[in-house]
Structures are given as C-alpha cells and as structure tokens.
Amino acid sequence: DSKNERIAGLQQSVADSNASVARLERNLDTLGAEIERLQSLSRPELIDLMQAGIEMDVLFRTDEDVLTDTTGDRLAQLAGTLSSMPDIHIQLDGFADERGAADYNQALSERRVQFIRDQLVAAGIHPERINTSAHGESAAQDESSDSYALERRVSVKLFLDNTPSLASN
Template sequence: MSRKFIVLAALAALAAAATPAGAATPESGQGATSIGIVVGGVLGAVVGGPPGAIAGMTLGGIATERELEARRNGELEAETANLARERDRLAAERSGLQARVTELDRHLEHERRLAAARPDVSELADGLAFSVGFRTDSAEPPATADDSLAALALLIAAVPGLEVRLDGYADPRGADEHNLALSEARAAAIRDRLVAAGIPASRIRLAGHGATADGEVMTDPDGWALQRRVEIRLERDEERVVARP
C-alpha cells in the first residue's frame, strides 16, 4: 500500500468522522477524540508502518483530549468571570439598598421624635365651645354661621381624636313638647350643615333640651334670643385617640 493511498484514506476517514458545523452534541468530544485517533493512526502508519500507526493513534487521541480539555477550561474560566462580575454587581446593588434603608430608618426616627414632641391638638381643643343663635320658632341656621361651621369641619377633618356635641335649646314660649321638638330640629340642622361640610355623621352627637331653665332669663324677653341656640362643643374621643396610627 503506497503512502499516498494511506494519506488519502486518512483524509477520507477524517471527513467521514467529522460532525456537521454547529451541530454540538454531548458526544461531540468523543467524536473529536475518535477523529484524532484515526488521523494519528493513519499518519503514524505512513511514517512508521504498523508500530507507527499504534503510536500515532495514541498520540492523536492524547493531543485531541488535551485540546478539548483546554477548550472546556477556557469556557469554564469565561463563565466564572461572568459570574464574578454578576456577583460584584449584586453586591454593589445590595450595598445601595442597605444605605437607602438606613437613610429611611433615620428619617422615620426623626419623624417619630417630632411627633412625640408635638402637642396633642385633640387635647388642646377638648372643651372648646361656641353657639349658633336662631330666630323665633325657626330651625333654620343663619347664613352668618356658615363660615364658622366650615372652619369647624376643617378642624375636625384634621384631628381624628375630636368629635362634636350639639345641644339644641328653645326659649320658654310655647308648650314643652313643641320646645323639645324645636330644639332637636335646631341641633339636627347644625348637624346636617357639618355633614355637608365633610364631617362624618358618626363623629357628631346631638340632643334637644327644650326650653332652658336659667331662672331669671326665663322671664326676661330680652334674654330669650340667647336661649334660641345650639351649643357646639368639641370633645376628645379617647377611643379615636388610642386607635390613631
């Protein structure tokens, strides 16, 4: 057998054993090793006959394995470098988040100290009172009371620990039953104005008391105008204060 024929056989074996380009499989390393062994064996046979073929096959397999191992090592090193970069990025991101949490904790503690130092508005406003007068035998609040009721609604909305107590009264003229109903209607009219201004009805308590029993005022016609009124009083609701966040 001529050496030229053997070389052609080696090239044919190489072409037959090669896998298509881009078709990587789990057995691609084994196929490359087989190619190395065949080529090494054929070239060894060309150089040194059968002993050379055996030596060539051995060396060809070893060389191919080393090349594949070097390639795998390179891929692993590249992957390791990518993972190291990702680890560093995550570590930097974590440090940034921890710094943000620390900053937010500091601001929260500052706000808590400020809140603890502020006076309780509900406690300061507890007991404040004013009255709205009414015309004779009328349960319609005067238009002059609208601004005061609107301001009261703003205060109640801003201070959850407060509620409103409304006490309606009438002057002594008229029957007791009529005066009681009139005083209740006056208190209800003020309540409706406050609800329309934004105060929840659940934070308003009302009662009608009929004619007052203020002794001398009862017999003084000039004092009757003072009796036709609704007393508006702010009261601290302990349950609301405790439940406030």
C-alpha cells in the same frame, strides 16, 4: 464565570439597596416622632385647653332651625378650620326655649342639631367626629325675651379624643 460575578455583584447591589431603604425608614420614623414631640412642646396650652374642651353656643331665632347668613358663614369658617384638625371631636347639644309644646320643642331641638351637623359634614368634617344630642326645652332664667333667646341654641363643644385606639389584627 463572568455570569457568576455579575450575579454576585447584583446581589450585593440589592443588599446595599435594602440596607439603604431600612436606614431611610428608620430615619423617617425618627423624624416623625421628633415632629410629634416638637408639636406637643410648642402647643402645650392649646393641648390642655382642647383636652378640657372649648364650648360655644350657636343661637337660633324663635321657631327656626336654620341660621342667618352671617352666623352660617362663621360656622362654615369654623368647620373649614376643623376639617384640617382630625384629632378634634365635636359634641352638639340642641335646645329650645320652654314656650310651646314639649314634643314640638324636642323635635325643634333635633332639627337644630341636625342642621349644624349637616353644615359641618358638608364642610368636610367626618361624621364619626360628631356626636349629637337633642334635649328639647331648656328653662329660661326668667321670662324675658333675652332669656328665651339664650335657650334657642345648639351648644358646640370641641375636644381632643383621648380614647386609646385599639390595634387591629
């Protein structure tokens, strides 16, 4: 009879433990939802800005597809920050100025985009977060060296991916 009482006591203890686990899981879910709500409330301007996208240009020297040390350092800092923000995606668009052969400029813009992409991936950004496109020549506003310099670039656009995820079965 004491065996049955002991079994009944253990069963009650298991039932109490299961109830506690269920209650803790509900609390965790509630806390997680509250954290997400507070984060979105505390940064509405940032969220609006990221949904619209932030764009900047990384400039290259004539006929080059790598960056100077200082620009490379700034890119590494940006990549380090972005690696801890997995909801931000990156669009890279590469260009060359209009001087030179079109096929050469296309290949040069591809190498520039690939260089930036490789730097971001090396800094910890998952490759699936990065989209790339190389456009080749971009017409300068005039034929000054300053105008040409602004066309030798990779445009970097940061944005929130609002694509709804599909639940997997």
